[in-house]
């Protein structure tokens with residue numbers, strides 16, 4: 001079983017300057033939480049709207065290279081796509097022996113886009129929570145799960161630093177914990193989860209919509225049944241508190257019977273073969289290489305699939321319905 005941790009030692013951060021590079025979803029939430037935990041935090045950012053937001057929140061903001069130079073511990077909280085360039089141009093040249101570099105995603109280290117420099121700790125503190133949730137949980141005294149890992153332990157205390165940062169960002173409030181993992185495991189799990197559950201859900205719902213309309217069900221009724229009613233939000237809240245099968249008891253017995261007899265037809269043996277193929281693309285690095293090449297080429301395929309998917313009749317009907325319900329404006 002993976003080791004679980006429920007505390008970290010904030011003393012490790014005392015007298016140290018923590019630079020948060022990036023003030024977006026995670027950067028803002030983690031910086032505010034650490035400051036409220038009594039940690040000395042500065043921000044490193046490019047000169048954009050996020051720079052101004054950090055200033056408005058009362059932080060000292062510096063150019064990225066200067067922030068790294070002023071820091072003992074650096075949290076790299078910028079989009080994974082831009083991270084390798086920013087790292088090699090602005091961060092790496094300013095790293096000194098004894099520093100700690102923390103990531104909220106294993107992606108770039110796991111797939112070799114960033115290689116650890118000797119003399120520095122490379123650690124992972126990856127919240128399983130969107131940035132807004134990181135901040136709101138902290139304010140409400142609740143914790144959240146984080147995956148922690150060590151890619152390079154130069155100080156001999158890399159794991160302790162990961163736990164101290166997890167504590168400072170609020171992971172150990174009520175119900176929270178840190179789970180020992182690795183950059184690779186986090187990156188593989190994250191990609192697999194989003195591709196299979198996220199991607200699978202998008203296309204399962206769309207295919208279900210096509211079949212419903214084929215059988216004469218109106219687009220509005222189909223959309224409300226499949227996702228537009230918000231019922232799924234309640235179902236997933238129940239999954240969180242009662243467990244995946246536990247929440248089934250909240251549905252009618254007809255529904256319980258239908259779900260457990262028809263579900264396996266969708267997730268038959270051939271699905272496992274498909275999922276193994278997706279996992280192989282991830283662990284072999286094929287997906288990461290494909291995405292890196294796509295970005296280098298200016299994302300032509302990515303833009304084309306976005307355009308194609310937004311032209312699907314389901315989306316056009318969804319927009320009409322959402323407009324009628326006042327959820328979106330013209």
Ligand code: NAI
Nearest residue numbers: 022023024025026027050077078079080082104105130131
């Ligand atoms: P974000 O998209 O909110 O990042 C915005 C920040 O990046 C801004 O400060 C912006 O100035 C800076 N930035 C954008 N382009 C830049 C460039 N070319 N050079 C320098 N700075 C640039 O990022 P987000 O979503 O907070 O992700 C940060 C890290 O956290 C990533 O590693 C991500 O995988 C990880 N993560 C994100 C989660 C989320 O809730 N979004 C959840 C868990 C982990």
